[in-house]
Amino acid sequence: xxxxxxxxxxxxxxxxxxxxxxxxxxxxxxxxxxxxxxxxxxxxxxxxxxxxxxxxxxxxxxxxxxxxxxxxxxxxxxxxxxxxxxxxxxxxxxxxxxxxxxxxxxxxxxxxxxxxxxxxxxxxxxxxxxxxxxxxxxxxxxxxxxxxxxxxxxxxxxxxxxxxxxxxxxxxxxxxxxxxxxxxxxxxxxxxxxxxxxxxxxxxxxxxxxxxxxxxxxxxxxxxxxxxxxxxxxxxxxxxxxxxxxxxxxxxxxxxxxxxxxxxxxxxxxxxxxxxxxxxxxxxxxxxxxxxxxxxxxxxxxxxxxxxxxxxxxxxxxxxxxxxxxxxxxxxxxxxxxxxxxxxxxxxxxxxxxxxxxxxxxxxxxxxxxxxxxxxxxxxxxxxxxxxxxxxxxxxxxxxxxxxxxxxxxxxxxxxxxxxxxxxxxxxxxxxxxxxxxxxxxxxxxxxxxxxxxxxxxxxxxxxxxxxxxxxxxxxxxxxxxxxxxxxxxxxxxxxxxxxxxx
Numbered sequence: 282x283x284x285x286x287x288x289x290x291x292x293x294x295x296x297x298x299x300x301x302x303x304x305x306x307x308x309x310x311x312x313x314x315x316x317x318x319x320x321x322x323x324x325x326x327x328x329x330x331x332x333x334x335x336x337x338x339x340x341x342x343x344x345x346x347x348x349x350x351x352x353x354x355x356x357x358x359x360x361x362x363x364x365x366x367x368x369x370x371x372x373x374x375x376x377x378x379x380x381x382x383x384x385x386x387x388x389x390x391x392x393x394x395x396x397x398x399x400x401x402x403x404x405x406x407x408x409x410x411x412x413x414x415x416x417x418x419x420x421x422x423x424x425x426x427x428x429x430x431x432x433x434x435x436x437x438x439x440x441x442x443x444x445x446x447x448x449x450x451x452x453x454x455x456x457x458x459x460x461x462x463x464x465x466x467x468x469x470x471x472x473x474x475x476x477x478x479x480x481x482x483x484x485x486x487x488x489x490x491x492x493x494x495x496x497x498x499x500x501x502x503x504x505x506x507x508x509x510x511x512x513x514x515x516x517x518x519x520x521x522x523x524x525x526x527x528x529x530x531x532x533x534x535x536x537x538x539x540x541x542x543x544x545x546x547x548x549x550x551x552x553x554x555x556x557x558x559x560x561x562x563x564x565x566x567x568x569x570x571x572x573x574x575x576x577x578x579x580x581x582x583x584x585x586x587x588x589x590x591x592x593x594x595x596x597x598x599x600x601x602x603x604x605x606x607x608x609x610x611x612x613x614x615x616x617x618x619x620x621x622x623x624x625x626x627x628x629x630x631x632x633x634x635x636x637x638x639x640x641x642x643x644x645x646x647x648x649x650x651x652x653x654x655x656x657x658x659x660x661x662x663x664x665x666x667x668x669x670x671x672x673x674x675x676x677x678x679x680x681x682x683x684x685x686x687x688x689x690x691x692x693x694x695x696x697x698x699x700x701x702x703x704x705x706x707x708x709x710x711x712x713x714x715x716x717x718x719x720x721x722x723x724x725x726x727x728x729x730x731x732x733x734x735x736x737x738x739x740x741x742x743x744x745x746x747x748x749x750x751x752x753x754x755x756x757x758x759x760x761x762x763x764x765x766x767x768x769x770x771x772x773x774x775x776x777x778x779x780x781x782x783x784x
Contacts (some may be wrong), residue, residue: 406693
């Protein structure tokens with residue numbers, strides 16, 4: 282059935298002129314992806330199953346789920362509802378559904394009844410996206426929902442945007458609005474499988490939609506399509522689409538099934554099960570895209586660290602000086618009235634080297650109090666790692682005693698720095714212990730897994746797990762004795778501390 286629907290769809294695409302051919306090809310779900318999506322459902326125990334396919338196109342996903350249900354031998358009747366408005370697709374959609382109906386009856390002795398609704402699905406569900414008392418809505422009527430929604434950026438004056446305005450923060454892709462509307466059509470315990478853009482996982486402007494989705498459903502499975510490099514090595518970044526499997530329920534599962542494949546292929550490369558709380562994170566309900574068992578293991582290890590910057594009384598802040606705002610205050614030499622301006626390039630081999638030969642604008646006239654800070658022990662981290670940097674966390678430990686003649690210094694805006702919230706000075710061992718952890722390969726990989734951006738976000742960093750103050754000071758004392766600030770040295774010290782069980 283799936284092969285039949287795909288074959289007929291290809292005929293439709295080939296019948297168009299070349300320009301339309303290219304445009305149309307992007308609309309349709311690939312055969313392998315459709316089969317994978319259908320496989321993510323838990324087969325219902327009832328003999329009659331209701332299925333919804335909003336934005337059905339030519340019926341590829343309808344064919345995939347019908348074939349899965351019919352072949353299971355557990356289902357006697359499938360009630361299929363499809364929404365589609367494109368006049369180019371409608372004749373083939375009906376033709377495919379009729380062929381599927383006959384094939385199900387002939388090959389599997391399963392009855393299929395189908396309804397094709399020629400109306401805008403999102404506008405038909407507009408009332409469910411508007412605020413209601415206590416924001417509660419009754420469950421829908423469908424057992425299963427399968428969807429590769431249409432993609433289009435909705436202008437703020439469009440009817441679709443108006444219908445879902447409460448969920449939008451600026452122009453929003455129609456696919457996400459479809460997803461929000463669709464979950465309201467599921468009965469209690471009903472399941473949905475959706476092919477959606479990866480940006481949904483963490484984009485700040487989509488937080489309202491994530492909250493809407495995960496206030497009504499729980500995530501049961503996630504599939505990522507990963508890039509493959511020329512050297513046949515797996516890259517860290519996911520492709521533009523992902524598959525989400527959701528269940529209409531208020532009680533999340535203990536584990537989420539995560540799978541990956543290369544390119545747009547549906548051939549499973551990795552399969553793992555991860556704690557739900559590790560995947561759906563924080564009040565913003567972001568989705569952590571774990572791409573390998575190694576990443577899952579790193580997440581599990583670091584998540585057991587007992588403290589955070591906030592609980593330790595520490596904070597990360599962004600450097601104070603944006604050079605372009607104060608060109609007249611910048612100098613290359615230590616003239617009277619100037620203070621050191623610490624640059625990202627000042628980080629050398631885990632420490633701060635100042636001044637650096639040949640570097641411009643290393644001094645700042647102390648005329649603007651808001652860009653000055655006390656000269657005290659701090660940990661510096663590049664806020665925007667350079668392309669040549671091989672790690673995400675590029676750190677340098679700074680001691681106030683390095684520049685004893687200065688009461689104040691300033692920091693470049695492309696640096697972040699960590700110190701105490703109450704303006705105390707960090708003690709020597711705590712500073713070096715913090716450097717040991719953040720400079721380790723384990724923590725660097727952890728940050729790459731959980732970070733939503735290549736830039737180091739100070740707010741995000743405040744809640745990341747860290748060892749206790751005692752453990753940090755113990756590691757810092759060891760590093761100070763060694764006086765070797767390499768990643769390998771930090772790895773050895775952190776590993777020894779972890780083995781001691783005193784974190």
